[in-house]
Amino acid sequence: MPAVTLAGVSKRYADGAREAVSALQLSIGDGELLVLVGPSGCGKSTVLRMIAGLEEVSGGTIRIGDRIVNDVAPRERDIAMVFQNYALYPHMSVFENLAFGLRRRRIAAEEVERRVLAAADLLGLEGYLDRRPRALSGGERQRVALGRAMVREPRVFLFDEPLSNLDARLRVQMRAEIRRMHQRVRATMIYVTHDQVEAMTLGDRIAVMREGAIQQVADPLTLYARPVNEFVASFIGSPPINLFEARIAGGGALEAGGATLAAPAVARAALASRLGSMVRVGVRPENVHVAEAGENGLEARVEMCEPLGNEVLVHWQTPAGALIARVPGQISPAQGTRATLRLPPEKLHCFDPRTGTTIGAAE
Numbered sequence: 001m002p003a004v005t006l007a008g009v010s011k012r013y014a015d016g017a018r019e020a021v022s023a024l025q026l027s028i029g030d031g032e033l034l035v036l037v038g039p040s041g042c043g044k045s046t047v048l049r050m051i052a053g054l055e056e057v058s059g060g061t062i063r064i065g066d067r068i069v070n071d072v073a074p075r076e077r078d079i080a081m082v083f084q085n086y087a088l089y090p091h092m093s094v095f096e097n098l099a100f101g102l103r104r105r106r107i108a109a110e111e112v113e114r115r116v117l118a119a120a121d122l123l124g125l126e127g128y129l130d131r132r133p134r135a136l137s138g139g140e141r142q143r144v145a146l147g148r149a150m151v152r153e154p155r156v157f158l159f160d161e162p163l164s165n166l167d168a169r170l171r172v173q174m175r176a177e178i179r180r181m182h183q184r185v186r187a188t189m190i191y192v193t194h195d196q197v198e199a200m201t202l203g204d205r206i207a208v209m210r211e212g213a214i215q216q217v218a219d220p221l222t223l224y225a226r227p228v229n230e231f232v233a234s235f236i237g238s239p240p241i242n243l244f245e246a247r248i249a250g251g252g253a254l255e256a257g258g259a260t261l262a263a264p265a266v267a268r269a270a271l272a273s274r275l276g277s278m279v280r281v282g283v284r285p286e287n288v289h290v291a292e293a294g295e296n297g298l299e300a301r302v303e304m305c306e307p308l309g310n311e312v313l314v315h316w317q318t319p320a321g322a323l324i325a326r327v328p329g330q331i332s333p334a335q336g337t338r339a340t341l342r343l344p345p346e347k348l349h350c351f352d353p354r355t356g357t358t359i360g361a362a363e
């Protein structure tokens with residue numbers, strides 16, 4: 001049985017011109033770590049807050065286990081939530097911060113101690129239990145905030161951008177810790193972030209949201225390789241997928257910037273019914289190659305290079321538009337270098353220019 005099920009869940013705020021969340025369908029498996037990702041304002045926090053019971057739903061049902069919880073009070077939902085802005089009690093030690101919520105629930109002292117010590121052990125906080133929050137680093141404080149959720153031993157953990165206040169290095173470290181914690185406690189977790197890299201590295205499955213609606217739910221590699229639309233294709237991946245316009249020609253060909261490119265096999269049948277019209281084409285930076293002599297492709301000229309140490313991002317200027325290539329190694333071609341670019345047909349994504357939907361995607 002799924003741990004959490006949202007069926008047709010919608011939210012319209014009293015002063016909202018449009019729905020913040022529209023008819024959302026989503027099921028989170030027992031023990032799964034699901035990441036909800038999307039740009040700021042797309043409705044992620046609203047979804048979490050409805051699951052937690054901090055916000056009423058305007059339509060649909062939310063189930064936790066087999067129970068519909070639409071009208072169940074937050075404290076009876078067996079859920080713990082970790083926010084970006086966690087407030088630790090400054091005058092209490094780490095131990096007391098972790099124990100506070102449990103004591104208030106009148107849990108027996110030995111049980112409180114057992115849970116606090118178990119969480120401290122898992123999060124590497126044993127040496128800090130007597131300290132006050134101000135004597136902790138940002139990362140240590142964030143671990144206390146995680147610990148406070150863990151000691152409740154909830155059925156479901158909800159995380160709302162819990163790492164956004166940390167610097168980049170600490171974020172990477174905490175990400176690994178959350179993954180480890182998930183593997184150890186095997187609890188159900190829903191993790192919200194606007195950061196696609198965080199989503200890709202954390203999630204068993206990722207749900208991509210835009211303007212209150214889920215676009216695609218899939219594992220990280222499927223999202224990357226088989227996005228259902230241009231929005232998902234552009235949102236996942238850094239540097240982002242290159243996009244340009246092409247005209248659909250006969251025989252499975254696409255014309256762009258004076259070059260003829262072969263369309264991917266999966267899209268050919270659908271493209272054949274749109275001969276002469278335009279299509280949006282996407283290609284990821286690692287699939288932009290310099291052609292061998294005699295091969296045809298897009299004529300291009302190096303505009304600039306970004307050497308990253310292990311790879312170089314080459315910015316090419318072409319008649320079809322700018323294309324970024326990701327090239328392993330350390331050699332940067334000189335600015336102004338001319339070349340022909342080869343775009344392997346099976347690595348091209350075709351999108352309907354009006355709806356953004358992927359043409360020829362497997363259903």
Ligand SMILES: Nc1ncnc2c1ncn2[C@@H]1O[C@H](COP(=O)(O)OP(=O)(O)O)[C@@H](O)[C@H]1O
Pocket residue numbers: 013014015016020038039040041042043044045046047
């Ligand atoms: N309490 C509220 N009252 C009215 N509108 C809100 C409220 N909270 C959020 N919204 C609106 O709902 C939409 C989704 O917000 P939110 O769920 O916070 O997005 P996210 O967490 O993805 O950034 C936004 O347009 C936001 O302005």
Ligand SMILES: [Mg+2]
Pocket residue numbers: 044045046160
């Ligand atoms: Mg939010």
